[in-house]
Structure formats: structure tokens, C-alpha cells
Amino acid sequence: MRLLARHIPATSSLSVHKMAPYSLLVTRLQKALGVRQYHVASVLCQRAKVAMSHFEPNEYIRYDLLEKNINIVRKRLNRPLTLSEKIVYGHLDDPANQEMERGETYLRLRPDRVAMQDATAQMAMLQFISSGLPKVAVPSTIHCDHLIEAQLGGEKDLRRAKDINQEVYNFLATAGAKYGVGFWRPGSGIIHQIILENYAYPGVLLIGTDSHTPNGGGLGGICIGVGGADAVDVMAGIPWELKCPKVIGVKLTGSLSGWTSPKDVILKVAGILTVKGGTGAIVEYHGPGVDSISCTGMATICNMGAEIGATTSVFPYNHRMKKYLDKTGRADIAHLADEFKDHLVPDPGCHYDQLIEINLSELKPHINGPFTPDLAHPVAEVGTVAEKEGWPLDIRVGLIGSCTNSSYEDMGRSAAVAKQALAHGLKCKSQFTITPGSEQIRATIERDGYAQILRDVGGIVLANACGPCIGQWDRKDIKKGEKNTIVTSYNRNFTGRNDANPETHAFVTSPEIVTALAIAGTLKFNPETDFLTGKDGKKFKLEAPDADELPRAEFDPGQDTYQHPPKDSSGQRVDVSPTSQRLQLLEPFDKWDGKDLEDLQILIKVKGKCTTDHISAAGPWLKFRGHLDNISNNLLIGAINIENGKANSVRNAVTQEFGPVPDTARYYKKHGIRWVVVGDENYGEGSSREHAALEPRHLGGRAIITKSFARIHETNLKKQGLLPLTFADPADYNKIHPVDKLTIQGLKDFAPGKPLKCVIKHPNGTQETILLNHTFNETQIEWFRAGSALNRMKELQHQ
Numbered sequence: 001m002r003l004l005a006r007h008i009p010a011t012s013s014l015s016v017h018k019m020a021p022y023s024l025l026v027t028r029l030q031k032a033l034g035v036r037q038y039h040v041a042s043v044l045c046q047r048a049k050v051a052m053s054h055f056e057p058n059e060y061i062r063y064d065l066l067e068k069n070i071n072i073v074r075k076r077l078n079r080p081l082t083l084s085e086k087i088v089y090g091h092l093d094d095p096a097n098q099e100m101e102r103g104e105t106y107l108r109l110r111p112d113r114v115a116m117q118d119a120t121a122q123m124a125m126l127q128f129i130s131s132g133l134p135k136v137a138v139p140s141t142i143h144c145d146h147l148i149e150a151q152l153g154g155e156k157d158l159r160r161a162k163d164i165n166q167e168v169y170n171f172l173a174t175a176g177a178k179y180g181v182g183f184w185r186p187g188s189g190i191i192h193q194i195i196l197e198n199y200a201y202p203g204v205l206l207i208g209t210d211s212h213t214p215n216g217g218g219l220g221g222i223c224i225g226v227g228g229a230d231a232v233d234v235m236a237g238i239p240w241e242l243k244c245p246k247v248i249g250v251k252l253t254g255s256l257s258g259w260t261s262p263k264d265v266i267l268k269v270a271g272i273l274t275v276k277g278g279t280g281a282i283v284e285y286h287g288p289g290v291d292s293i294s295c296t297g298m299a300t301i302c303n304m305g306a307e308i309g310a311t312t313s314v315f316p317y318n319h320r321m322k323k324y325l326d327k328t329g330r331a332d333i334a335h336l337a338d339e340f341k342d343h344l345v346p347d348p349g350c351h352y353d354q355l356i357e358i359n360l361s362e363l364k365p366h367i368n369g370p371f372t373p374d375l376a377h378p379v380a381e382v383g384t385v386a387e388k389e390g391w392p393l394d395i396r397v398g399l400i401g402s403c404t405n406s407s408y409e410d411m412g413r414s415a416a417v418a419k420q421a422l423a424h425g426l427k428c429k430s431q432f433t434i435t436p437g438s439e440q441i442r443a444t445i446e447r448d449g450y451a452q453i454l455r456d457v458g459g460i461v462l463a464n465a466c467g468p469c470i471g472q473w474d475r476k477d478i479k480k481g482e483k484n485t486i487v488t489s490y491n492r493n494f495t496g497r498n499d500a501n502p503e504t505h506a507f508v509t510s511p512e513i514v515t516a517l518a519i520a521g522t523l524k525f526n527p528e529t530d531f532l533t534g535k536d537g538k539k540f541k542l543e544a545p546d547a548d549e550l551p552r553a554e555f556d557p558g559q560d561t562y563q564h565p566p567k568d569s570s571g572q573r574v575d576v577s578p579t580s581q582r583l584q585l586l587e588p589f590d591k592w593d594g595k596d597l598e599d600l601q602i603l604i605k606v607k608g609k610c611t612t613d614h615i616s617a618a619g620p621w622l623k624f625r626g627h628l629d630n631i632s633n634n635l636l637i638g639a640i641n642i643e644n645g646k647a648n649s650v651r652n653a654v655t656q657e658f659g660p661v662p663d664t665a666r667y668y669k670k671h672g673i674r675w676v677v678v679g680d681e682n683y684g685e686g687s688s689r690e691h692a693a694l695e696p697r698h699l700g701g702r703a704i705i706t707k708s709f710a711r712i713h714e715t716n717l718k719k720q721g722l723l724p725l726t727f728a729d730p731a732d733y734n735k736i737h738p739v740d741k742l743t744i745q746g747l748k749d750f751a752p753g754k755p756l757k758c759v760i761k762h763p764n765g766t767q768e769t770i771l772l773n774h775t776f777n778e779t780q781i782e783w784f785r786a787g788s789a790l791n792r793m794k795e796l797q798h799q
Contacts, residue, residue, distance in 0.1 A: 050336045052112065052139060053199050054329065055182055055562065059139050061333065062112075063340045066090040066203055070343055073100070080347035082247045083316050084282040087222040090343070091205040093239040102246045102353060103280055106777045108239035111205045113139040114231050116181075117191045118172060119146035119618075120209035120689060122626030124228030125175045126586050127790055128235055129574065132797070134179070137237030141182040141199070142172050143191035147622055148465035150433070151474040154442075158187050158463045167582050168626055171574065173563060178572040179235075180565045188561035189438025189464040192216070192403040195223070196299055197328050197440060202317040202337045202344045207234055211306045211688040211712060212403050212491060217314040218299025219321055220337075220344055222282070224312045225712055227690035229719035229789050236793065241779065243711075245311045246281040248273075249352030252289030254361030258544040259379075259528055261413070262297030263405060263489065263510035265358065266304040267366035271376025272356060276682040278310030279711055281353065285315045286346055289360045294549035295324035296407035303404045304491040304508075307373040309685060309710055317344035320549075327550045365528070369493045369507035370485075372609070379513055383524035391505050391523070392485040396477060398428065398518025399498075400511040401435025401462070402469040405489035408441060408555075412547025414515040415450040417527075418457035420542050421519045425535025428458035429521025431477065435462045435469070443558030444551055457519070468498050471619030475499040485523060487514050492686065494613050496638065500620075512545045583626040588794075589697055589721050591787040597702050597723075597744040599761070600676040603665055604650045605738045607642035610679050611686035612713060614638035616695055618687070625691065632695040636661040636677070643738040651738060662699070669700035676744075678736050679706035684713025693717045697788075703744060705758070705772060707733055718780045721788040728755055728771035735770065739763050744772070750784070752777050 052059045070086050072095040081089070092098045093108040100107070114136070116124050121142045128136070147168065148161040162169065169186060176183040184194055191208065192215035200206065202220030207213065209231050216223030224242070234240050250269060256262065269283070283305050285298070293301070298315040305313035315321075317337055325334035337344060365379040370391060377385055386393055400406075400414055411434070421427065434454050436442035442464050445451045451461055466472060469490040478484050483503040490498075493506035507523075516527040519542075531539040566572070576583045606614075617634045624631035637648040637660065648660050652667060668675050677696065683706040684692060693716035696704070703723035707730045717724040723744065727733055736742070745757040755771040762768075776784070786792035 050332045052201070055198065055564065056139050061201065061336060063203065063336060063343070067340065067343055069095040072096055080350040082249070082284055082350045082352065083286075083344070083346040084222065084245065084247050084284050084314055086343055087203055087205060087314070088245070088282075090203070100244055102244050105244045106241050107244050109205065109242055111138065111207050111234050111240055113199065113204070113206050114141070114234050115191060115195055115199065115206060115208040115213065116140070116142050116228070116231060117146050117210045118142065118144040118168065119622050119625045120228050121172055122168060122583065123628070123690060123694065124209055124231045125172065125179070126626065127228055127232045128179060129175070130586050130790060131232060131236055131793055133236055136180045136235040138234055140180070140235055141184060142176050143184045143194055144169060144172070144186040144188065145190045145465045146470060146472070148186060148463045148467065149472045149474055150462045150467040154461050154463040161463070162186055165623070167580065171576065171583055171626065174572060174574045176563065177565050178569050178574050180569065182565060183563040185561045185563060187439060187464055187559070189436070189441070190403040190406065190466055192303060193406060193437035193441065196296070197438060201325070201330070201333050202321060203340070207231060207240065209688055211686065212303050214305050214310070214312040215299045215303040215403060217302030217305070217312055218295055218297070219324065220315060220317040222312055222314055225306060225688040227688055227693065227712060227716035227719060229690060230715065232790065238793070241777070242311070243280065243775070246353040248278060248281045248283045248310070248354045248356065250283060250285045251287040251355060251357045252285060252360055253287055253357065254289050254359040255292035256360050256363075259365045259512065260360070260363050261365070261510040261512060262293050262300045263304070264363055264366045265360070266301045267368050267376055267509070268358060268363060269356065270304070270308050270368060270374040271366070273308045274374045275307060275372060275685055276309045276708065276710070278305065278308035279682070281310055283308070283310045283313040284346065284352070285313065289358070290315060291318055291320065292360060293320065294409055295320045296409055296549065299407070300404055304373070307491055309682065311711060316346060317341055323550065327555065365510065365513055367487070367507050367509035367513065370505035371493065371495050373491065373493055373508055379509065380526045380528065382507070383522070383526070386523045392483055393523045394485060395430040395487055395517055395521055395523060396484045397431040397433065397486045398514045399433045399435070399468055399486065399488040399490070400514050401433070401437065402466070402488070402490045403437065404491040405511045406435060406437030406441060408444060408551055409547055409549040410489070410511045411436070411441065411445045411450045411454070413512040413545040415453040416545035416547050417512050417515040417519070417542060418453050421532070422453070422456055424532070424540055426519060426532065428518040430518040432457065432459040432515075432518045433462055433468065434459045435467050436464050439464050439558035439561055440555050443556040447556050448551060470622075471497055471500060471617075472622065473499050487517050489514050494609075494611050494686065497613055516542055581627060581630060582623060584628055584630070586628065588791050589787040591791065592721070592747070592785045594748070596747050597674065600702060600742045600744065601653050601668060601673050602736070602738050602740060602742065603668070603675040603677055603701065604636055604639060604661060605642045605678040605736060606680055606683070607640045607645070608680055610639050610683050612684055612689050612692045613686055615684065615692035616689055628694055628698050631691055632698050633662045635665055635695045635699060641738070653739070665696075665699040665701070674700055674702045676703045676705060676742055677701065678733070679704060680733070681707045683709050685710040688712045690716040690719070693720045693722060697722050705742075714775065718776065718783055719789040721784055721786070721791070723774070723784065725756065725772040725774050728773050732770040735768055736760055737762070750776070750781050752781070
């Protein structure tokens with residue numbers, strides 16, 4: 001191809017400065033050279049220079065580099081590759097020498113870009129400032145979506161949020177301007193919808209400081225949720241480490257129809273794999289059924305893949321993605337993806353570590369919950385199960401939207417259901433809220449009448465933000481402790497997540513099912529078979545909703561909410577007041593002292609599920625995400641203490657009094673007592689929030705010992721200089737009592753694959769020794785010794 005490239009005439013029509021549209025250029029070359037499209041793309045990739053986004057015209061898609069790396073890896077492995085492997089291995093820092101063994105080796109990768117939501121961006125940017133670097137090394141963006149509380153409705157809530165969070169928004173805006181990060185202002189929309197509309201593309205490797213970053217897999221990218229420290233590595237130009245993921249294949253056959261939606265695919269998969277079944281793996285959807293799912297529907301499926309612990313999820317490039325790219329103003333990317341399609345789909349005969357098959361033609365509408373997103377029920381059966389279990393049948397609130405289900409198609413299908421009810425004189429029996437995914441979606445559904453239909457049926461349109469999905473909901477219709485049921489089109493339904501009420505039974509399902517159930521007002525209603533009674537007394541049945549996947553006219557972009565970083569930021573100031581209660585500059589954590597960890601006090605032995613919501617609650621605590629000391633006052637307040645079965649009540653080993661977890665941790669820190677947490681299975685599942693790792697480190701924690709960890713949380717703990725360790729024998733969890741002291745031995749010889757010893761010292765003087773496993777590699781051990789990954793980065797800068 002190099003020889004071929006030399007014979008391309010340097011005419012004005014092929015000039016970089018006066019370039020014809022890419023598709024036209026390809027056509028001319030095909031006719032002139034008589035070569036396959038694949039070869040033409042190889043010639044033109046550098047000449048065409050297709051931008052990654054409209055907002056970064058000088059940052060280009062490098063399919064040529066992806067192709068080069070894939071070819072190197074293919075020769076080394078000598079076998080068919082999954083799509084996940086093509087994209088991940090195609091971004092290797094050193095494809096010629098990198099060891100690649102699924103589930104075993106650590107990969108050093110070069111992601112294309114970074115995305116941060118405002119709650120996690122605060123700590124990420126504070127860490128980046130601490131690094132001393134002048135600019136980010138890769139395209140990066142900040143998205144203001146987490147700090148807007150749902151109270152009265154979109155416009156009023158947005159104005160209130162801008163006022164309350166002015167200090168934080170100003171910090172993020174000025175930090176973005178100073179360090180070259182794009183800034184999406186409050187009201188622009190939810191990070192994952194903005195990414196899908198503007199930044200995701202087939203084959204991209206994107207990391208985001210939010211666990212639902214995998215949403216971008218609906219557009220054929222590998223998009224992975226990480227903690228802020230990982231984002232800092234990438235923004236600093238350091239290769240990013242990821243344990244080589246296994247690949248779970250989900251083969252889809254048949255086609256979606258009727259009331260069955262894309263959401264039902266992931267609800268079904270969650271029921272099969274459970275909340276930890278995808279840990280350490282990428283879920284790769286494939287098969288003939290894929291083509292019956294819209295691009296935004298694929299994004300829904302990938303988004304909620306976070307609830308099964310998956311590293312990410314991805315779909316192969318197809319015509320539905322091309323259609324979405326065209327409609328969102330990125331036809332040039334679609335043309336380029338067409339040329340490189342061989343690298344954007346799995347190879348025939350590729351191997352999956354586990355294979356699940358789902359016939360979409362047989363799949364029924366599902367609803368999952370309460371209290372966990374993997375408790376799956378067909379909608380037709382949930383009412384009967386609820387009666388048996390004593391769950392409230394009466395639905396108090398139905399909530400649609402969120403990053404999982406707020407597309408134009410989602411809103412259209414919900415409006416189609418609402419329109420039928422209105423035609424029979426009905427409105428929602430339950431309260432009903434609507435969260436548009438972005439300003440573009442909000443403006444377009446207003447123009448096309450969907451928003452008004454949803455209002456007419458009784459809905460309140462909230463701000464373009466996360467809102468109740470993450471606990472940003474000033475709920476007034478119940479008292480805390482009151483048993484009730486809500487249904488949502490969200491992704492996560494852990495205890496107290498949406499409204500801080502542990503007695504709220506939250507169920508997740510599709511937007512159209514939420515709408516139908518909110519109209520009926522009960523979990524006993526099955527829209528496929530049951531009848532409603534109209535205002536005229538006549539019975540009628542809702543027809544399965546039908547709606548366009550994309551608007552027939554162009555999208556209405558709405559208000560301009562994007563702030564470009566300036567070309568020259570030398571005069572830009574970033575101020576953090578020393579008296580601020582919202583922001584706090586970071587102090588380095590102390591280095592390892594070279595000794596074993598002797599006589600660690602057990603802060604808490606956790607019983608059962610302990611998510612990042614239990615470790616570092618969201619909701620009202622979000623306002624302290626930029627202030628480590630203040631937010632540490634929520635450390636483990638939701639975790640259940642095995643000693644007394646209570647939340648936020650632990651024994652102080654010195655005073656023998658029971659008190660809040662954060663207060664006890666602060667007491668230990670003040671008195672120089674180092675401590676440890678003992679946990680159960682899948683510890684730290686849920687959000688990517690690194691505060692769940694920063695807080696225990698800040699308050700004197702040294703190790704977290706569990707039966708198993710969720711992927712992101714385990715990495716976050718390592719980044720902050722903590723020891724995430726697992727019982728070599730899970731039954732050893734039962735040997736430890738909250739009143740014991742633990743000594744961790746073997747740290748002087750700390751090495752990959754070598755277990756550490758733990759001496760359990762009981763109050764009666766007896767001792768037991770158990771083994772603790774870890775997944776540290778050499779680089780991560782250096783983080784521990786330095787006190788944190790950020791400390792290690794600074795050490796390397798001064799070498």
C-alpha cells in the first residue's frame with residue numbers, strides 16, 4: 001500500500017486544504033485505482049483526518065493505528081479475535097511485546113479520551129492539579145449532571161443548583177480552562193448521553209469517571225468506568241493499566257417486538273449473571289438479533305451492564321450505528337467506520353469464555369428488584385411475587401429517563417403509551433417524572449410534542465441531569481421509614497439509593513412499562529394482557545408502543561451549553577479557598593514505613609452487601625465531593641455491622657462505646673490507631689466513586705479484607721495506597737470477630753502472586769494465621785510503597 005500511495009496524483013481535489021467530502025474522495029479513488037474499500041481507507045486515513053468530534057477539530061480518529069496494532073496482535077496470537085480484543089489490543093502501548101492472557105496479565109493501554117462527571121471530576125481535577133502538569137495529554141471533558149436536585153421541575157431546579165453549587169461549577173470551569181479540558185455546563189445533560197451524541201464512535205477506547213461509562217458501547221466503543229486517579233494517569237499521558245479482560249459472548253437471535261424493549265435484554269442478562277457474574281469480563285453482544293435493536297437501545301443494554309460487574313459491554317458496528325452517527329452530524333465518522341468495518345466487528349470463529357444465547361422473539365418484558373438489580377421477574381409475574389413477598393403493590397411514583405433510558409426513542413415509546421391513556425380520559429394514578437438525557441433530547445421532545453403528552457398524563461419534566469437516579473431527589477410524598485414501591489427506568493436500585501429511605505422498594509424496567517404501570521398504579525398490572533377502565537367506564541387494553549428511533553427532522557440542539565478551553569490559558573486562575581466547605585486541596589498520603597502492619601483494629605466487620613453507596617453515600621453528600629475531610633463524615637454509614645446488625649453503629653475498641661463509623665475512625669486516627677475493614681462478597685459494587693477509597697485512607701485505614709471485590713473499587717483502593725486483600729479461603733471470614741486485632745505480614749517481600757499472612761489475635765490471647773490473596777502487579781506495589789499512585793507519579797517526575 002505504500003507503493004500505491006505514491007501513485008495518487010497530488011491534484012487540488014485531493015489537497016488537504018481543499019479536500020472533497022470523504023465519501024466522494026473514496027469513490028473517486030475506487031474508480032481510479034480499482035482497489036477494495038479497505039485498502040482505500042488505509043491510503044486515506046491520514047489525508048482525510050476525520051475529527052474525533054466537532055469540538056476538537058484537530059484531534060483525529062486513528063483507525064490506521066488501530067489497524068496496525070491489530071495486525072501485530074493477530075500475528076502473535078494466530079487466532080480469530082473478538083471485537084473486544086480488537087479494540088482493547090488495538091490500543092496497546094506496546095503491542096509487539098505486551099503479554100496478553102485473559103484474566104491474568106495486566107495490559108498497558110493508550111485510551112483515546114477521558115470523560116468526567118462533576119461529582120467525580122472535582123477530586124480528579126484536584127489530583128491532576130497536584131501532579132504539577134500544565135495540560136491534559138488527551139482530549140478530556142467535564143460534564144455537570146450530578147449536583148442538580150429534583151424538587152420542583154426542570155428550570156427551577158436548575159436555577160437553584162447553579163446558585164447552590166456556584167463555587168464548585170466555577171472551580172470546574174476554571175480548572176477545565178486552565179488545563180485544556182472541555183466543560184459542559186449544568187443543564188447540558190447527563191454525561192453518558194452527551195458522550196453518545198458527541199464523542200463516542202466505533203472502535204474508541206474511552207475511560208470515564210462514572211460506572212455507567214459503558215453506555216458508549218452502544219456505538220461500538222470500549223468505554224470503561226474508572227476512578228479519578230485512573231483518569232489522572234491518562235490525562236497525564238501515562239499508559240493506563242487494565243487487567244486483561246475475559247470476554248462473555250451474548251448471542252442474540254430473533255427480533256424485538258411488542259412491549260419487549262432493549263432494556264429487557266439486560267434485565268434478563270442480569271438475572272442470569274447476577275451482580276458479580278460479569279466481573280473481570282467484557283460482555284460482547286453479537287448475532288443476527290443485534291440488527292433489530294436501535295443504537296440508543298444498544299447503549300441502554302451496555303449502560304446497565306455495570307450492574308453485573310462487567311468491565312464494559314459492546315456491540316459490533318452496524319447500520320443502526322451508522323444511522324445514529326448520520327443523524328447526530330457525524331456522517332464523516334460513519335463513512336470512515338464503513339471503510340474499517342472489518343476491525344469493528346468480531347472475527348468469525350472467535351472464542352468466548354462464556355456464551356449466553358437469548359432469542360429476542362421469545363423474550364418477555366421484565367422488571368427487576370427490589371433492592372438489587374439482578375432479581376429478575378417477567379412483568380406478568382411480578383404482582384404475584386410481590387403479594388407473596390409482602391412488597392407494596394401500590395406504586396407511589398413512576399420515574400422515566402436517566403442515563404440508561406432517556407433517548408428520543410425511549411421518550412417516544414413512553415409518549416405513545418401516555419397518548420392512549422389520554423385518549424380514554426385517564427392520567428397517571430402514580431406520581432410521574434421525566435428526566436431528559438440531554439439538552440438536545442429535551443429540546444427535540446419539546447418540539448415534537450412528546451414532552452407535552454407526558455405532562456398531560458400527569459408527568460413533571462425534570463432537569464437534564466441524573467436527579468433521582470443517584471439520590472438527588474427531595475422527595476416529599478412519604479416519610480423516611482415508610483414502606484412503599486416505586487418503578488423506574490433507571491439502572492440501579494440498591495437500598496435507599498433513590499430517596500435515602502431504606503423501606504422504598506425500587507424496581508427497574510423499561511420506560512414504556514414504567515409509564516403503563518404509573519397509569520395503572522399497581523404492580524399487578526400487565527399491559528400485555530390486562531385492561532384499564534376509561535373515563536367513560538369502558539374497558540380498553542393498551543397497544544404495544546411504537547415510535548421512531550430518531551427524529552424525522554434534525555435534532556434540535558437547544559441551548560449552547562459547552563465551554564471550549566482557550567488556546568492560551570497562561571493567565572487563567574483556579575482558586576480554592578482554604579476556608580471552603582466544598583473544595584479542599586489534597587495533601588499527599590503518608591508513605592509505607594517499610595514494616596508489617598501490626599495490631600490493626602477492626603473498624604467494622606460488614607455483613608452482606610456493601611456497595612459504594614454503603615461506603616460513601618451520594619444524595620445530600622454529593623456537595624462535599626471536592627472536600628475530602630467533609631465527605632469522610634459519611635464513611636461506611638450505610639454498611640451493616642455484623643456485631644449488632646445495625647448501620648452506622650460500631651464499637652470503639654478503646655472506650656467500648658458504640659458510635660457512628662466516621663466518628664470512630666476519626667478517634668482511631670487521632671490516637672494513632674491504624675485500622676482495617678472486613679467485608680463480604682463483591683465489596684464495593686456499584687458506582688466508580690473513588691471517595692469510597694479516599695475516605696478510608698484519609699481516616700487512617702490500611703487494608704480492606706473481603707471475600708471478593710468489585711473491579712473498579714479494588715483498583716481505586718490500590719491507587720490510594722490501601723491494601724485490598726481477599727481471603728484465600730472465604731470461610732476464614734467467619735474466623736474474624738469485630739473485637740479481634742489483625743497483623744498483616746509479608747509486606748517486606750510483597751510480590752505479585754505471593755499471598756500475605758494475616759495473624760488473627762483474639763481477646764483471650766489465642767491466635768490464628770490465615771492467608772490473604774491479592775492482585776497487585778509490580779507497578780501497583782510501587783503505588784503502595786509510595787503511599788498512593790499520585791505520590792508515585794511525583795517520584796517518577798523527580799527521577
